[in-house]
Amino acid sequence: MEPLTAGAFAPFGQVIEAGQLGCHYPINGGSCVRYHDLARLDPGFGGELIASVFRAQPTALPRSVAQFERHPLASQAFIPLSGRPFLVLVAPPAPRPDPQSLRLFLADASQGVNLDRAVWHHALLALEGVSDFLVLDRKGPGANYDEAWLDQPLWLDALEVVR
Incomplete structure (x- = not known):
């Protein structure tokens, strides 16, 4: 498992977090700081960007993983709302997820992710309790x-994906 950083996650999308590296500036008379343009949200041709809340049950580790999904027409963003860390298990775009290319990231409670089009990913892997996530994704025509x-199946333990 590796910590979630913008550089390490770049092949799969963007990390969404308020940090000093991105564009940020004061607004509202100085009472707020805007962390601007943190992700390339992509609803795809003819799609609309929608917001939903997903409520994920906590993941007990170790556990087996076998099922992956992807969204070929648009990006999909997950932003934690419950103040808990979560795991992000991804593989690069390919006809099928390659077990040798899987990457497991630990996102802290202040980080979200935006998955690029066609990135394979496991369902939400909440830690420490039932967790809500703001999800920004596509609504529209086509198979997404x-x-x-x-x-x-592979085993996911507290430290890594066991092949």
Whole structure:
């Protein structure tokens, strides 16, 4: 497992967090700081950007993982609302998720992610309790959901993906 950083996550999308590296500036007479343009939200051609809340049950570790999904027409962002860390298990775009290319990230409670189009990912992996996430994704025409299963399940433990 690796910490969630903008550089490490770049092949899969963007980290959404208020940090000193991005564009930020005071607004509202100095009573607020705007952390501007943190992700390339992409509703795809003919799509609309929508906001939803997903409530995820906590993940007990260790656990097996086999099912992955991707959204080929648009990006999908997950922003934690419950003040808890979560895991992000991803693989690069490909016809199927490659078990050898899986990356496991630990997002702290102040970080969200925006997954680029067609990035394979596991369902939400909440830690420490039931957790709500603001999800920004696409509504519109076309098939924007693919599902794939690994030939052999992998074990996810508290430290890494065990092949």
